[in-house]
Amino acid sequence: MNVVPWSEMLAKYSIFSRLAASAHINQQLALSRQQCFKGSNVWRFDAQSFYAKEGLALKSRLATLWKSKQKRDVRYFGTTSMAEASPPEKVENLPMVQRENSVGGQSDEAGLLSASMFVDACFFRFLVGKGGITKQMLEKDTDVSLQIPSPKEAKQGKYLVIQGESQEALDNAMHQVNTIINQAIKSPQFQYSHFVSIPLALHPQLLESVKAFQKTVLEFDDESGMSNKGIDKSIFVKHTTFHLTLLMLKLWNEELVQNAADCLQKVTPRVHEALEGSPLTITLRGVDCMKGNPAKAHVLYADVEPNDQAGRLIKASQVITEAFTEAGLVMDKDQTQTLKLHATLMNTTQRAGGESGKRYKKRIPFDATEIMEKYKEHQWGEYHISEVHLSQRFVYDTNGYYRSCNSIPFPEIPSRALTPES
DSSP: OOOOOHHHHHHHOOHHHHHHHHHHHHHHHHHHHHTOEEETTEEEOOTTHHHHHHHHHHHHHHHHHTTOOOOOOOOEEOSOOTTTSSSTTOSTTSSOEEEOOOTTSHHHHTTOEEEEEEOOGGGHHHHHOGGGHHHHHHHHHHTEEEEOOOHHHHTTOOEEEEEESSHHHHHHHHHHHHHHHHHHHHSTTSOOOEEEEEEGGGOHHHHHHHHHHHHHHHTSOGGGOGGGGTOOGGGBOOGGGOEEEEEEEOOOSHHHHHHHHHHHHHTHHHHHHHTTTOOEEEEEEEEEESSSOGGGBSEEEEEEOOSHHHHHHHHHHHHHHHHHHHTTOSOGGGSSOOOOOEEEEEEGGGOBOSGGGOBOSSOOOBOOHHHHHHHTTOEEEEEEEOEEEEEEEEEEOTTSSEEEEEEEEOOOOOGGGOOTTO
C-alpha cells in the first residue's frame, strides 16, 4: 500500500480531514498489528507491517503539528524463549520478551509503556500466587501493573502484559518474573513431566507375577490387619506401567519435548557402543523399601540384582544422561545423581482418600514388614531389555503404558537364542 507523504497531506486536507487521516492511520496500525504472526518462538512482521512504521512516523509529525503529545513506540525482542534457553537453571534467558506500546490505546494516552512477555501457561499460577499475593507484591515492588491471562485465556495465548511509567520499571518487573519462573522450575511443586524409562510391562510373564503379588498382599488374612497397616489397593502401581526409571525430566512445552525426543534418537549409536552391541538382560529378585524403616514405608520396589548386566545398563543410562545434560534438558540436581535401579510396586503418593477418591495431601506410610519378609527372596525372573522410552507421566497409550514420545532399540537377542521368557 502506498503512503501519501505527510507534507502533501498537510497541504491537501483541512484540520478535519487531518483528524480523519489520523483515524485512518490508527485503523491501519491496528490492522498491521493483527497481521503480525507468530513463528517458532518469535514474532515476525509481514510486508504490511512496514506501513505501520511509516504511518506511525506520519502520525507523530501530525500530532506535533497539532501540539499534542508525541507518542512513543518501543519494540524489543529478548534473546530467547523458555524452550530455547540453555539449561533451565539459568535465570536470565528464560522467557522470550517482546515489548511494545499499545497502538491507539489508553496506555498510550496515559504515557505508559507496555511490555508483552511470552510465558508458558504452566507458570502463570506461580506468578499469581496463593490468593494473588505474588502478583500483588511484584506490582508493588516494581511499580507496574500486570495483566496475567486466566487459565482459559492462557490456552489461546501465553502473553503476560506489563505496564509501567518507565523502561526501568518494565526491565525490573521482567527480571523478577524471570526469577519467579526460575524458582518455580526448581520447586517440587512444579512436577516432572517426562522420564526416560525401561518398559518392563512388555513382558507378559512379569506382568502376571506383579498382578499375583498385588492379589496376594491384598488377600492376606484379616487377622493380619492390612487395613490398619496403611495398605490399600490405591497404593499399588498399575501393572501395565511397570518400569525402570533412568532419568527424570521437566519438559513444559512442545519444543522441549521435541528436543528431548531428538536427543534420545541421536544418542542411539553411543548407547549401543556402551553396550558393545550385545543384548542386555536384567534379573529381578526380592523386594526392598526406599529410605529405611519398613514399618513406615512409602515406596516398595522389586530389586534389580546387582550383577554385570545391571552394570551395563547403568553405563548405558549414564550415556543417555550425559547427552540430555549436554542438550540442556536436565535439572542441575539430577545431573550427578547416582542411579538406583528399581521397579516400583507400591507408592504412597498414589494413595486415594477423602471425598470422591481424591489423594491425600500428606503422604501416609504403610507397614511393609510382612511383605518384605514374604518376598525378600522372591524370583521375579530374568528379562531382555529391548528398548528405552521417552515417556510422558500421567498420560497413557492404548496398551496401558506411559505415552511414548520416542523410543530407541537396544541390541537384540539373536533369533535362535530367543525364549518365551525373553
